[in-house]
Amino acid sequence: MRISFQNISVRLGRRKILDGVNLETVPGQITGIVGPNGSGKSTLIKTLFGIVPKRSGDIILDGIPLSSLTRKQVASQVGYVGQDAACVFDFSVREVVEMALYHQNGDGRRAVDRALADLKIADLAQNSILTLSGGERKMVFLARAVAQGANAIVLDEPTNHLDIHHQLFILDYLKRSGKTILIVLHDLNIAAMYCDWLYAMKDGRIVDQGAPRNLLTPDFIQDIYNVDVGVMTDEAGALRIHFQPGKI
16 A cells, blocks of 8 residues: 655644655555654644645555545545544443454454454453553554554554553554554654654655655754754664763
8 A cells, every 4th residue: 555645735824734644664664754843743634534624635556546445445544543532432442443344344253353463452342442541542542543454554652652562562453464554753762763764844845755764864853853862873883872861
């Protein structure tokens, strides 16, 4: 699944939130979006699902304009996990994951069972979603996206509310899934470890893109975030970003 945002602009009132954003995923890879708060990262991905209306531009899914697809067709191809882990209604975990079945035509029960097992939350299946922690709810919402059977998953800060173990578990799972992943991240070390390609946003625009090792230089990070950092490669060959306290 290839997702292509072409010249996307968004205005809220008189304020320009996105200004001609172009971004494209690579099938089967993890594409990350990084940038400071208010740069437009979440707004961009919300245009894909109609949560935020775009003023201009096109979104293309595997060569097909989004405007020619129904919401159900979009949902059958792209799963979504948002930032918010809140839940108002008292559904069981299984019932929340079963909401994905509206979007797919296969063996629903088997898809739900597999998603619960893969995310290691099968033991929570009968629990009320209202009794879970924010991190546990995030795992449930990811399981719902997986149960849709979509070829792509879009995630907005999926690691917030999660402890380190579950952060790594989710990113490992996504990396192994073979799906097209588009993910908004604040943690640059996580982005460096898991993303195949990064887009950096600031003030509603894409300011640069590249492989993490090439993009995440000290000068670039200082320019985007206004912080001093050290960047090194550890003994295992992984990129490590060290932030300098007291230099903001």
